Structures are given as structure tokens and as C-alpha cells.
């Protein structure tokens with residue numbers, strides 16, 4: 054057992070866990086953050102995506118000792134003051150959600166993309182979510198959702214100025 | 215008629231909870247005093263069990279209990295048609311991954327560790343992995359009764375005479391692959407057995423049917439079992455049969471507590487219900503003007519170790535053996551064969567995608583041989599309302615085949631196909647393929663297909679709309695809300711939906727067979743009408759007035775010049791001591807004839823879809839890229855366009871995956887493509903641009919003249935892609951999927967090299 058400290062959804066936390074415990078299991082089982090999903094356990098599906106220090110990663114491949122000192126955002130940390138993010142709003146508007154099982158991972162991959170590249174083209178969007186499998190949608194409406202989120206973010210930025 | 219909600223943009227009611235991560239799937243549910251269960255699975259595909267030694271495990275620290283076949287309190291068997299699948303293997307193992315035992319422990323890690331300590335002594339038997347061999351009389355039997363689970367022979371008209379009369383006969387064999395549904399949510403959930411009652415939280419397509427099977431397994435009456443089955447992280451037919459409910463149920467029963475089990479992806483791919491691999495022989499007789507005269511078809515389907523829905527699946531292949539065409543003379547045979555190749559049952563399309571692939575391939579060959587335009591050939595033979603279908607029943611309801619085909623001429627991908635086919639890359643060839651499909655909706659003749667729905671007015675003036683059918687992702691709950699709001703004249707926001715919980719929702723039938731919008735939709739209309747009648751009656755009584763002076767307003771009742779909100783109506787009802795809860799029921803209409811020995815055949819209601827696909831083939835590698843697709847669905851009146859497009863896009867991509875990449879590979883009965891690194895499904899980079907062109911052939915018997923579409927959208931795309939490859943490089947693919955190896959092989963065999971644009 055070790056004490057591992059990291060920032061989770063904006064809050065500092067410190068946990069007793071084995072260093073080789075898997076982040077996905079810790080999030081779901083110990084912390085009750087079940088918005089993070091497991092679809093394959095092997096880094097193949099993206100359902101377990103979280104953002105770690107700005108990068109979308111598969112939490113099923115992350116060991117707890119790698120998490121020490123990092124900033125981790127899960128789907129539960131995406132809403133700000135109870136308000137949906139641009140990506141979340143756009144996913145609802147564009148019908149990007151069906152069974153919804155891939156959705157948390159998709160949203161986080163999209164957030165990570167737009168934080169780095171505020172104006173991606175379609176190819177860049179598709180590449181950014183290529184590791185997130187979706188069996189329901191055929192991806193068209195997810196891509197449309199991310200494109201719409203780009204516009205919403207732009208508008209929000211303009212409104213801020 | 216103008217509508218307020220039907221055909222309007224309404225966002226999915228479940229989307230906000232899903233984008234925020236707040237939606238609790240059955241695998242997300244946990245309790246503080248909960249055990250973890252682990253299913254111990256067979257590591258051979260065919261064997262006689264000599265001994266299962268659990269002694270080491272029972273004493274393992276942290277293990278609460280171990281269950282095997284002998285711990286099943288009721289019937290150690292389940293299945294949608296026959297109970298031939300044991301909850302835990304007894305005497306024999308019939309597929310790799312079959313449950314043998316269950317371990318209940320304090321933690322997941324202990325359960326997993328303890329599972330390794332179970333000792334099973336087997337006597338291995340030869341693995342039956344070839345369905346054609348398995349059919350033979352001297353084959354090793356998977357089940358004592360023999361390997362032919364089902365055979366149906368059907369004749370209509372005079373096939374021999376038609377073959378004599380024919381100007382052209384096209385004969386071919388086809389082989390389809392085993393497709394895995396690959397829903398993203400792994401099978402799992404929580405079972406609670408406390409105070410003699412079982413509660414099962416596990417994703418489901420039909421909680422009432424799950425409960426029925428659990429009653430038999432646990433020897434408990436219906437009142438003692440509650441099944442909650444929604445939300446569902448995708449199903450596509452694969453959660454119609456029980457997945458892990460039976461095993462969880464027995465574990466919870468013995469543990470006298472709460473037990474959670476979640477499959478790993480490897481366990482899932484080994485033990486989930488898959489699409490039947492089929493071997494199909496087709497011999498089609500045609501007149502030189504293109505008129506189809508006769509079709510002789512044999513379907514042999516690998517149903518794997520247990521029956522599942524093998525019989526109805528091949529029955530559906532039989533009914534759809536000639537696709538969307540009028541063929542007056544047929545000889546049809548359909549077989550479902552037991553093997554040790556995992557298990558197959560329902561999957562989106564239910565036997566129709568296989569039949570459609572064969573028939574639409576035949577059509578392409580016929581068009582080429584007669585030098586006819588492939589669209590003209592299809593238009594000439596396309597089935598219409600009033601026609602007799604191949605099984606001899608009259609198609610009384612709306613048939614959209616011709617409408618969807620005619621629309622193809624307006625689709626740029628087809629109208630300007632020569633332009634689309636141009637490419638500068640000299641190693642690539644492009645082609646455009648078309649195909650069309652129909653799909654029977656509902657359970658079919660002889661299988662009582664009833665739906666119920668409840669509408670309940672709440673104290674605050676809002677409504678609970680209660681349906682037993684879960685939304686598996688397709689968006690039917692949103693369509694239901696639109697239907698209810700339209701019929702009630704209220705705002706969609708006034709409706710809450712309760713769904714798929716046997717404690718508080720009626721049996722609406724299963725979410726299968728493209729049946730819910732039509733069947734449950736109609737039940738909702740009827741429930742709302744009953745409610746309206748009762749509310750008016752109540753107001754007439756309380757206000758001492760004539761009921762014809764009372765009208766339904768947007769938020770309540772209007773009595774003369776006074777209006778009463780639904781809140782006030784609810785209050786009135788309470789004071790009068792009456793309930794306004796209203797149930798609606800609907801029974802699917804049935805075809806005019808029955809087919810002896812083929813329960814569920816034929817259907818009466820069909821959806822229709824056509825696809826156009828632009829395909830690019832790399833002539834060096836054989837790689838196929840689907841660049842653009844147009845899909846033309848006929849779903850009657852469109853209730854929610856965004857939802858329809860979403861079904862089209864998802865179904866199209868699933869059918870495209872079936873055409874080009876998806877293949878469950880088994881070696882000695884073991885699924886070796888047991889995760890997404892080997893079982894490939896389309897990613898965002900593989901997917902084409904998809905345009906949807908709905909044609910609305912209104913179906914009067916549907917709710918607001920709508921019908922279902924969930925399955926048909928995934929059928930004809932497979933053949934459109936395969937026909938696109940043919941157009942591009944002249945290679946006929948007769949075995950799915952069209953992976954690089956097969957395409958190269960076919961190109962070598964019958965390539966005409968294709969033409970470049972210069």
C-alpha cells in the first residue's frame with residue numbers, strides 16, 4: 054500500500070492503494086466515478102478515457118503510481134458549476150448519443166482535442182476519436198457534435214471578450 | 215395534418231444523463247455490502263465432465279460460496295425457445311467459455327484468484343466445428359438428439375417448370391461470417407437475493423422474459439422476482455436471450471445476498487450470442503427481360519452449442535430468401551445446425567442480412583449477364599402492396615421497395631456515378647453498388663405479439679409514461695414521448711418515462727424485430743385515448759356537465775369557458791377516489807395464411823431500405839474503402855428525423871463492417887478474435903459520409919402512420935458494398951467479409967481489371 058496524491062476533477066486527493074492498481078478500477082470501484090466505463094480492459098476501445106495532464110488516455114492502462122502528482126479529469130469533472138460544456142451541449146443537440154456507453158470517453162477525447170486544437174478539420178477530429186469505438190452511431194453525428202462544439206466554444210470566447 | 219411533435223426535432227430524452235456520466239448502467243450499480251462473483255468457464259469446446267472439484271475453493275479465505283449445476287434450485291436450463299442451455303454445465307461442455315461454476319467472494323480479486331483453484335476433470339471429445347460435416351448422420355453429436363436442431367422445407371409454385379422456361383439460370387454458393395454484436399457495455403450486473411426475493415439488475419431487451427426464465431431456474435414465483443434492465447449499453451439482439459442473469463441469479467441465491475458480476479471482453483466475445491454463419495446455395499431462374507421466375511435456396515446456419523433463437527432466425531432467412539422481389543416459384547430449405555462453435559442467436563436483422571447478401575449478389579450477376587441496368591432489374595421485380603410474397607401471403611400493408619428504388623435515380627451518388635468513380639490514383643479503382651432489402655416487423659404469425667403501455671397522471675400534473683421495452687440506444691423512448699405528447703396534446707417536457715422494470719412497467723414485449731415504434735407506439739396511442747376518455751368522464755361528473763362540452767387542452771381540460779390544469783384534474787381524481795391510470799394494448803396484425811411448421815412466419819408489416827455505396831479498391835493490396843453511402847429508408851412517417859438518421863448511420867456502419875472486416879475466427883471451437891485488437895469493428899477513420907433520403911410511404915395502421923426501421927437499415931449496405939467492389943474491379947465476393955486476401959483472390963479469379971477514367 055502506498056499513499057498516492059493527485060488532483061481529481063480539480064480537487065487534491067490522497068488515496069491508499071497498491072501502486073500497481075489500475076486507475077480505471079480505482080475510479081470506478083473506490084471512488085464511485087462510474088461515468089468512466091470499461092469496454093475492453095486492454096486499451097482498445099476508449100470507453101475508459103480520462104484526461105491526464107491535458108492528454109486523453111485509456112485509464113485501463115494507467116497504473117496508480119503513474120498518477121501521482123497528475124491532474125486527472127473524468128466525465129464527472131466536465132460540467133462547470135453544473136453547466137454542460139460546449140461538447141456536452143453539442144452532443145445532445147446533434148444526436149451524437151445513442152446507447153451512451155462510449156459517450157463519456159468520446160466527450161473527453163473531444164475536450165482534449167479542442168483544448169489543444171480549437172479549430173480542427175474533420176480528419177483531425179476523426180483521428181482524435183479513432184481510439185474511441187462506438188458501435189451505435191456510425192460516428193457521423195459524433196463528428197458533427199464536435200464540429201458544433203467548436204462553434205459553441207468560439208461563440209463563448211467571443212462573448213467573453 | 216400538422217403535428218406539434220411528430221416529425222419535429224426533439225433531442226433525445228436520455229442524452230443529458232449520458233453526456234454527463236450520471237446515467238447509471240446496470241454494471242455501474244454497487245452496494246456497500248456486495249459480493250463479487252466470477253464465472254468459471256470451460257477451456258475446452260467439447261468434453262464430458264468427469265469431476266468438478268471445488269473443495270479447495272470453498273475453503274479459500276474470503277470466498278462466500280461456490281455454485282455449480284447442483285446448486286441450481288429449479289431447472290438447470292434456459293433458452294428463448296427450448297431450455298437446452300444449462301446455467302452451469304452438467305455432464306457435458308459444448309462450447310469454449312461455457313459457464314461451469316460461479317465463485318462468490320468478498321472482493322473481485324479474491325473471486326478471480328479463487329476461480330483459478332477450481333479443478334475440472336474432462337474427457338475431451340472431438341470438436342464439431344464444421345456445420346456441413348455436423349449435419350451428416352455419422353457426425354459426432356453435440357446434443358444426444360443429433361445436430362440438426364431444425365429443418366424447414368417450403369415449396370410454392372412449380373419450380374421445375376420455371377427452370378425449363380428460364381432463359382438464364384444463375385447458381386452460386388455463398389458463405390457468411392460469424393458477426394459479434396460488439397456492444398460496448400460488457401454483460402454484467404447485480405443480483406440480490408434477500409428475504410426470499412430476487413432483484414436482478416442486468417441490461418435486457420425484455421425484462422419480462424428474463425423474469426420468466428429466472429422463475430424456472432430459481433423455482434420462484436413471478437411475484438418474488440423483479441428484473442430491472444435499463445439503461446442498456448448497446449445490445450443489437452445479443453441481449454434478448456439471457457447473458458449472465460442465470461448465473462448471477464444462482465450465485466445470489468446461494469450467497470443469500472448481493473452479487474455483482476461483469477464479464478471481461480474476452481469472456482464476452484467467447485460466450486456472447488452472435489450472428490449465425492451461414493452457408494447458402496442459390497439457384498435463380500430468370501426470363502431474358504429480367505423477370506424473376508424461380509428461386510431454389512438452401513440455408514445452412516451454424517447455431518453453435520445451444521439453440522438460442524436458431525429456429526426463428528433461419529425461418530426469417532427463409533421468408534426473406536428472395537429479398538425484396540416477387541418470385542412466384544420457390545423451393546426453400548433452412549437448417550439450423552448444432553456445432554461447438556460458440557453460440558449464435560438473434561442479431562440485428564435476424565437471418566435477413568445473410569439472405570439479402572446472397573439474393574442481392576444474384577441480382578448483380580443477373581444484371582451483368584443480361585446486360586441490364588442493375589436498378590432497372592430491381593425496379594422490374596420489386597415487390598408492391600397487393601403482391602403475393604414468396605410464402606404465398608398477400609402484402610396488404612404499405613411496401614416501400616419501389617419508392618426507395620425510384621429515389622435512387624435522384625441520389626447524386628447514382629445519378630453522377632461516373633464522376634464519383636474517377637480517381638487520379640492509378641492503383642485504385644472505384645465502383646458504385648446498389649442493393650435493397652425488406653425486413654418483416656414484429657414476431658410474425660402465430661407468436662402473439664402484444665404490446666402494453668401505461669400512462670399515469672401524477673399529482674404535479676405531469677405524466678409517467680410506462681413501457682416495458684428498454685431503449686437499447688436506438689432512441690425509441692424519445693419517439694414514444696413524441697407519440698404520447700402528440701396524442702395527448704401536451705408538451706414533451708410533461709412526460710417522464712419509466713422503462714424496463716418489472717415492478718412498475720407493463721409487459722410491452724421485447725425490444726426486438728423492429729417492433730417497438732409500431733407496436734408499443736400504438737399501445738401508447740391507445741393508453742392516451744383511454745386516459746382522455748376517463749379524464750373527461752371525471753370532469754363531467756365533478757362539473758355536472760355534458761362530456762361533449764369538455765375538451766382536452768395543452769395542459770389540462772377545458773370545460774365550457776373554464777380550464778382545469780392536469781394538477782387540478784389529479785386532485786379531482788384523488789378526491790373522487792378514482793384512478794386515471796390508463797393502459798393501452800395493441801396486437802400486431804397477422805398475415806392471412808400460416809406456414810405449417812414454421813411458427814412466426816410469415817409477417818405482414820415490412821420496412822424497406824435501399825443503399826448506394828461508393829467503394830474504392832486498392833488493386834495492389836485488395837483493401838476496400840467505403841467512401842460514401844446514400845441510404846433510402848422507408849419507415850412510414852418519420853417521427854424524429856435525427857433519430858432516423860442515427861439509426862441509418864449506425865446500421866449502415868454495422869453492415870459495412872460485416873461486408874469488409876468483421877469476422878469471428880474460431881480455432882477448435884475457441885474464439886481467437888476475443889478482443890477489439892483482433893475482432894475489428896469500424897472506427898471513426900473507417901467510416902464513410904452517409905446521407906439519408908427518407909421516403910415516407912405512410913402505413914395507416916402505424917402510430918401516426920409510422921413503422922420501425924432499426925434492423926432494415928443494416929441489411930442492404932453489405933451487398934451494396936460487395937456490388938460496389940464488383941463494379942470497381944469485376945471481382946465477385948461470395949464469402950464475407952471482403953478482406954484484403956479475399957478481394958485479391960477474387961480479383962485473380964474473375965477480374966476484368968476495371969476501367970480507369972482516362
Ligand code: FES
Nearest residue numbers: 093094096099113
Ligand atoms: S476499457 Fe480501456 S480502452 Fe477499453
Ligand code: FES
Nearest residue numbers: 152155187188189
Ligand atoms: S452510443 Fe453506443 S457505443 Fe457509442
